[in-house]
Amino acid sequence: MKMKIYKRTAVFMCCLFLCTLFIPIRTLAAGSIDLTHEVSLTVSYQDGTLSLSDAQIDLYQVAAVDEYGELTSTDIFDRFHIDIRGKNDEAWRTLAFTLEGYILRDNISPFDSGKTNQAGLISFPSAQKKLIPGLYLVLGQRHTQNGYYYDMSPFLVMLPSLDQKTNTWSYHVTAEVKYDVDPVPDGPDTIEYEVLKVWKDGGYEHERPQEITVQLLRNGEIYDTVTLNDKCNWRYIWTDLDGNYKWTVVEKEQEKYTVEVVREGVTFAVINTYAKDIPDNEVPKEPASPSDGKLPQTGQLWWPVPLLIAVGLLCIVIGLLRRRSASDEEK
Numbered sequence: 001m002k003m004k005i006y007k008r009t010a011v012f013m014c015c016l017f018l019c020t021l022f023i024p025i026r027t028l029a030a031g032s033i034d035l036t037h038e039v040s041l042t043v044s045y046q047d048g049t050l051s052l053s054d055a056q057i058d059l060y061q062v063a064a065v066d067e068y069g070e071l072t073s074t075d076i077f078d079r080f081h082i083d084i085r086g087k088n089d090e091a092w093r094t095l096a097f098t099l100e101g102y103i104l105r106d107n108i109s110p111f112d113s114g115k116t117n118q119a120g121l122i123s124f125p126s127a128q129k130k131l132i133p134g135l136y137l138v139l140g141q142r143h144t145q146n147g148y149y150y151d152m153s154p155f156l157v158m159l160p161s162l163d164q165k166t167n168t169w170s171y172h173v174t175a176e177v178k179y180d181v182d183p184v185p186d187g188p189d190t191i192e193y194e195v196l197k198v199w200k201d202g203g204y205e206h207e208r209p210q211e212i213t214v215q216l217l218r219n220g221e222i223y224d225t226v227t228l229n230d231k232c233n234w235r236y237i238w239t240d241l242d243g244n245y246k247w248t249v250v251e252k253e254q255e256k257y258t259v260e261v262v263r264e265g266v267t268f269a270v271i272n273t274y275a276k277d278i279p280d281n282e283v284p285k286e287p288a289s290p291s292d293g294k295l296p297q298t299g300q301l302w303w304p305v306p307l308l309i310a311v312g313l314l315c316i317v318i319g320l321l322r323r324r325s326a327s328d329e330e331k
Contacts (some may be wrong), residue, residue: 003129010191016162029080030048031168031169031170032068033066033067033131033133034067034171035066035067035095035133037160037171038130038131039131039132039133039159039160039171039172039173039175040123040124040125040131040159040171040172040173041059041124041131041136041138041159041174042122042123042172042173042174042175042239043121043122043124043138043174043175043177044120044121044175044176044177045057045116045121045140045143045152045177045179046120046176047179047181047184050120050146051116051118051119051120051143052120052143052145052150053115053117053119053120053145053291054115055115055116055120055122055140055141055143055150055152055318056113056114056115056140056141056143057113057114057115057122057138057139057140057152058110058112058138058139058140058141059112059113059124059136059137059138059139060077060103060108060109060110060115060133060136060137060139061111061132061135061136061137062074062077062084062099062134062136062137062156063077063134064132064133064134065133065134065135065158067152068302071085071135075306076108077099077102078277079253080098080102080253080259081253081254081255081257081258081259082095082098082099082258082259083095083258083260083273084135086156087301092155092156093153093155094261094262095153096137096153096155096156097153097154097261097262097263098259098260098261099137099154100139100154100248101217101248101249101250103137103139104217104220104221104248104250105217105220105222105250107220110139111129111136112125112126112129112131113126114125131159133159134158134159135156135157135159136156136157136158137154137155138154138155138157138175139154140177140179142246144184146160147183147184148182148184149181149182149183150180150181151179151180151181151182151246152177152178152179153177153179153180154179155175156180157175158171159171159173160173161173164182182242183241184244185244186296188241188242189242189244190242190245191241191242191266192233192237192239192240192241192266193216193237193238193247193249193266193268194225194236194237194266194267194268195214195216195228195235195236195238195240195268195269196234196235196263196266196267196268196269196270197212197214197228197234197270197272198269198270198271199272200271200272200273200274201257201272201273201274201316204274204276207274209254210230211227211228211229211231211274212227212228212229212250212251212252212254212270213225213226213227213228213252214226214227214228214236214250214251214252215249215250215252216238216247216248216249217247217248217249218242218246218247219240219246220248224238249261249268249270251272252269256271256274256275257272257273257274257275258272258275259271259272259275260273
């Protein structure tokens with residue numbers, strides 16, 4: 001009789017646990033995002049003790065976010081065949097760099113923009129704007145100060161961002177940017193750049209186009225267009241380029257493949273990944289500001305929590321039942 005009661009109790013608890021899997025989880029981890037809460041971003045542009053003032057910085061909304069942290073690309077950026085599901089900080093940096101090229105090429109207007117003050121700071125939104133929760137791209141134009149060129153590294157930031165120390169959502173975020181700095185040359189300065197095509201489409205090689213088109217941008221404007229194919233070993237080198245300009249490479253969009261552009265020194269690697277190689281159930285992690293060392297996970301990873309809780313409690317119940325059964329047999 002006692003064993004029947006125990007079994008019924010176990011069945012009831014299992015059903016109860018399974019039911020919880022279908023209840024939306026709103027307050028796990030840091031809780032759900034308050035989409036009505038105002039968000040803001042302060043960008044700090046410093047070279048040691050030197051504040052970089054009057055630097056132009058633009059802000060673009062790349063994706064909207066729901067209360068559980070799920071990202072959806074905005075219409076403007078969805079057409080570029082990019083994958084916004086960042087796997088780590090390197091993936092987010094690559095995405096930011098790739099988006100920068102398309103923004104410059106297509107002259108996409110920023111959501112908000114402005115210049116840093118004497119302290120090297122700029123805050124968004126500006127007086128005439130209002131930010132909503134989402135994923136934003138921060139771009140800085142080439143800045144010249146004290147005889148040096150400063151090229152700010154583009155970066156993505158989630159508003160709000162998860163504060164791992166307090167495990168709460170931070171709706172007012174501050175980011176310290178990273179940059180490349182080079183002295184302004186006294187005279188003519190030339191440089192060369194190479195572009196290299198990388199395919200990630202194992203098993204789908206037959207889907208590759210016979211050729212792809214790559215554009216070289218000089219300070220955001222198309223300077224040259226080249227075709228890459230098997231004949232040139234999917235690579236090209238530009239020589240005698242003016243080093244006083246900022247050079248960027250973009251690929252003309254193509255179907256079935258996502259695109260990433262990675263720069264290593266004077267080499268641009270254009271990486272195409274076949275779309276079927278991107279699992280539908282792969283979830284993104286939240287990009288952190290450039291000064292952060294970790295990438296806090298957004299609410300999209302909350303779904304396994306109730307399942308793990310249920311499995312854990314079920315194991316405890318089974319263990320108690322077995323212990324009670326063994327005890328009854330001894331008696």
